[in-house]
Amino acid sequence: LVVAGTAYPSVVSSIYLISFIILAMMWAFHVKLLTPAVALLRAFLCAIASFQLLMLYLYQIQHIQDLIPKESIYTRLFGLTPIIRTNCTTPHQLLLYPGLKWSVFVEPSGVFLLLWSMAVGVRIDGDNLKTKEKKQFGKKMVIRLKTEKSLHGSCWSDIIHPQVWSVTYHSWLTFVLLIWACGLWMVKERSWYTLCCSPVFTIYGIPHCGTAGGNIVVGWGDLNESELPTVINQTDGNKLYLSAFGIRRYEYPFLHLGIQILYLCGFWLVLHQFNYIRKHGGSGSTNGGLIDGSFTTEADTDSWAYRLGEYCKEMLSRYWIFVVIGFHIAIATEGYPSGTKIIYFALFVLSTVSFVISWQFFRKSLQLYWIVLVTYTMIVLGLIYTYQFQDFPKYWKQLTHFTDQQTLVSSSITNPFELMLSILLPALFLLVVVLQLQYFNDRFLEVNDAILSIDGDGHTGEEGSAEEYEMGELNSGTREDDESWLTRQCRKMCPVVIGSIKTAVSLFIRGMEFHLWRLVFITAFAVAAYKVSAIYATVVVFWVLMLPARVTHRSLYIVTTVGLSLVGMAIMFLQLHFINLQLPYNCTVTVHVGCCCCLCGLLFVQQNMSRWIGIEKMNRNGIFFNHINGLIAILLMISFERVISLRQQWRSKWLKEVRPTVTAFYPSVTWRDADKGLVEFCKYFANFAFYKFGVEACFVMSVVTIWVRADMYAIIYSLLLVIALVLKTRLSLHRYWKFYSVALIILLVWQYLICLGMPPVWCVANQYPWMKLGSNVTEHDRLVRWMFLPDYLIVQDSTALIADFFQLLFVIAQLFVFEHENGEWTQFGGDNRYLTGADLDQVTLVGNPRKNFMLKKARSVLDQLKGFTFKYMIWVTMAMVFVAGTTRISLFCLGYLISFFYLLSRHQELMMGAPSRLLLVWNVVLGYNVSVITLKVALQVISCVYIETLQQRACSVVQLLSLVCSKRASYGLDAPSTTDQTCELSYTNAGLTWDFICFLFLLTQRRIFSSYYFLHASEDLKISMQLAAR
Secondary structure: HHHHHOOOOHHHHHHHHHHHHHHHHHHHHHOOOOHHHHHHHHHHHHHHHHHHHHHHHHHOHHHHHHOOOOOOHHHHOOOOOOEEEOOOEEEEEEEEEOOOOOHHHHHHHEEEEEEEEHHHHHHHHHHHHHHHHOOOHHHHHHHHHHHHHOHHHHHHHHHHHHHHHHHHHHHHHHHHHHHHHHHHHHHHHHHHHHHHHHHHHHHHHHHHHHOOOHHHHHHHHOOOOOOOOEEEEEOOOEEEEEHHOOOOOOOOHHHHHHHHHHHHHHHHHHHHHHHHHHHOOOOOOOOOOOOOOOOOOOOHOOHHHHHHHHHHHHHHHHHHHHHHHHHHHHHOOOOOOHHHHHHHHHHHHHHHHHHOOOHHHHHHHHHHHHHHHHHHHHHHHHHHHOOOOHHHHHHHHHHHOOOOOOOOOOOOOOOOHHHHHHHHHHHHOOOOOHHHHHHHHHHHHOOHHHHHOOOOOOOOOOHHHHHHHHHHOOOOOOOOOOOOHHHHHHHHHHHHHHHHHHHHHHHHHHHHHHHHHHHHHHHHHHHHOOOHHHHHHHHHHHHHHHOOOHHHHHHHHHHHHHHHHHHHHHHHOOOOOOOOOOOOOEEEEEEEEEEEEEEEEEEOOOOEEEHOOOOOOHHHOHHHHHHHHHHHHHHHHHHHHHHHHHHHHHHHHHOOOOOOOOOOOOOOOOOOHHOOHHHHHHHHHHHHHHHHHHHHHHHHHHHHHHHHHHOOHHHHHHHHHHHHHHOOOHHHHHHHHHHHHHHHHHHHHHHHHHHHHOOOHHHHOOHHHHHHHHOOOOHHHHHHHHHHHOOOOOOHHHHHHHHHHHHHHHHHHHHHHHHHHOOOHHHOOOOHHHHHHHHOOOOOOOOOOOOOOOOOOOHHHHHHHHHHHHHHHHHHHHHHHHHHHOOOOOOHHHHHHHHHHHHOHHHHHHOOHHHHHHHHHHHHHHHHHHHHHHHHHHHHHHOOOOOHHHHHHHHHHHHOOOOOOOOOOOOOOOOOOOOOOHOOOOOOOOOOHHHHHHHHHHHHHHHHOOOHHHHHHHHHHHHHHHHHHH
16 A cells, blocks of 8 residues: 555555555554455455556557647646557557656556455455454463563654654654654653654644655646645745745655655554553553553563663663763764854863862762753754754844854755754754663662762672672573573573673773873873974973872863863864954064075965964864864863773772782782793783883883984983993982983973974064074975974974873883882882892802792793793894894994804803803893994984985995985985985885894893893703713
């Protein structure tokens, strides 16, 4: 009936559609369909379908088509469409009219299927149907009991259907549905009120679908504008567009009719359930728990599917708020800013600030916050919906007295797809917030209720209730005798899977508790590095200075959250059309080159004050989220850190968890357990990797920073690294580390200020003193880049400072280790003092505090790994030294080769000799490696700035030292070849990569030689040599 009634709208097809609506209403009111009246209707429809098929068949005759042309209004009204065209010269050839729509072919097919199905239904014996119906009465009662538990979800769909209908088809009639649905979302017992409103929904939707919304009348026979106008000229000269009332012309009305009938089926479904409740005595929302979905049986609660559903509900109650936050950010920052989005963003930052400052206030105001958000979203949804109607923007302007530029909402949207998207996002956000408000908020507040009294007494209830608040895991139920194999396997695997997930989540959160503050700092600095401005310069200065003082981080987070929230609001407000942020300054920059003076030009766009401050205007066609994503990332990371902190307080309050003294994933594993097995060693390494090898990690990070920077500041970092490597004792390194940290902090802040430069207004009357550097313009630009100086023309690469920040972060972490390693950390992580060569010389085989893993009869996997590391790792290191010496031909590589052959020739002597001599030789090789890195970085000023002059006057020096610029593109050295073919080098980099790899292995090997375990490997080698000599 639906296909036949909507495929090609006409007078005849409307009979099918009306019949379908009548039958659907009978089903919704629980009227029996096997009655004589329905049989009479079926016979009538059979006659109509047969008559229509006959008329369609006869109309394909060419003579009848000539007699009644296809342009006639009667043929179009009754759906007589010519499909076959007959050519008198070739009467046996089948010809079709060109340009026919596919719906023309669907119409006769649908009518034929309708006729066939009804004819088959006439042949079915009604008595047999009644007998079968009586036999299946018991089964239907069981199905009804199950249907009762699905009423709640069906009422949900009945609220969502009007919203989807109104979003899909924009008109005043569907706007009523939208307002109606929003009102139902706000009431408390929405399920019962939705059922009560289902008759009205259905009665309102039927004419809307049949006439205006479905365009039956407009679709009849493709009536044109003169026969059935959609625009009416009024007496005052204005035009009334009937599209505002849902009357439109579609190319394929079948699709739109089908979609709206599908919406109407949802209303019929709820109306059917409403009449079912009335028929079985239900009269209210408290009737047996039918409406609120609380009707369950004991068998249902024992099923694993029910417990899984309860577990999912518990998880949604805890984490659905994150979905709301994501939608809130999306609706506030999508597209170009407007007045409505500014209020959304203000609500977002207000909730973020309140959460970071005070959890108690945030929790108490959360209910009000959701109500405000829902109410405002409804207002915005109605505002956007009505603003798209014709002449309605004029009414809004008259009401608010705003100009076109000051209008708070977006302009009128003519594209139907864009219109649907503009309405769909607020509608989805409304749905998400309502779910949080009505279904998850109470449970969310109940779970987090303990945080309100962190300083009070602990929980005195049972431990089971705390566990229930913590995870809400699946409870094991009683097994049924007739459960299937799949059910049994699921019952067995669920605890294993849940346990694995809980362990992984627990380790992840524990790691966040230890290291999340570092991620917050990394995020803040990375955002500031990618978007250099005066606003982020303030963040960099305070955050870098406060990095070592962890007690100030909480206050720093609060101040930053408030400040960035105000900045975000200001940036969003300044994007409005009527605000002009262009603050250009015309700067005449004079560059002195040698004895001459060159005028480089006027700067207009580059020297913009708003860009320097960080409040520049975005592109009109851009997305505001891309303009402010860094600021939002900082706010979210601070909020996430606050979540982890509150969770830690929650567990301490309810579960009586004591925070570990050391930042360890496995607090029970200490240095005494490291030699028990591979698993214990891995746990110990996860606990104290940085505690034991933090200094080496800082050295490696320093070399990485030197490798990335390769400029003047890399030389400073190299000198600081050399000083740290020279120090022999842990105490002297601790004293130097404080100076090291302060120096890195000052250098990092200074370099960021260099990237920012002076304000553009300063360039009007002042210039930098180093504008006279260099003998020409190219040399001047390269010197400014290598020395990392501020300049009006050259923008320094601020993202390179991220490596500097990681270096500082590692150094600060090691400083924290230095301050705590001589206290109670020693009993967990073990002694952390340096072992010099003299100390190792005095250790005997019996006096070695570490067990001999080489002489065990049954060696474990851990013992075998130790044997490879302490006995054969030197060969891998020597191989890296050899590779570093053979990657290119230069004086530096020659030193690597000499070191390799010396170590190769004296390998056994060094391994079996005194540890002090071995460490002395190894320190010489390591010192040579660091010297090569320092010299290569220092020679970058020649390789990148004066390379052309050096190639012409000292080509042998270029080839001997293999002088190649590491950042050729930055210094304008794209082509590796030169005009002088005799001085050409095939290398594209300075070889610092292999120097870094060699440094990594040499440093690791030095730590191996400084261990008690290495003495066992050395003793085993001596024994092997003695046995071989026999």
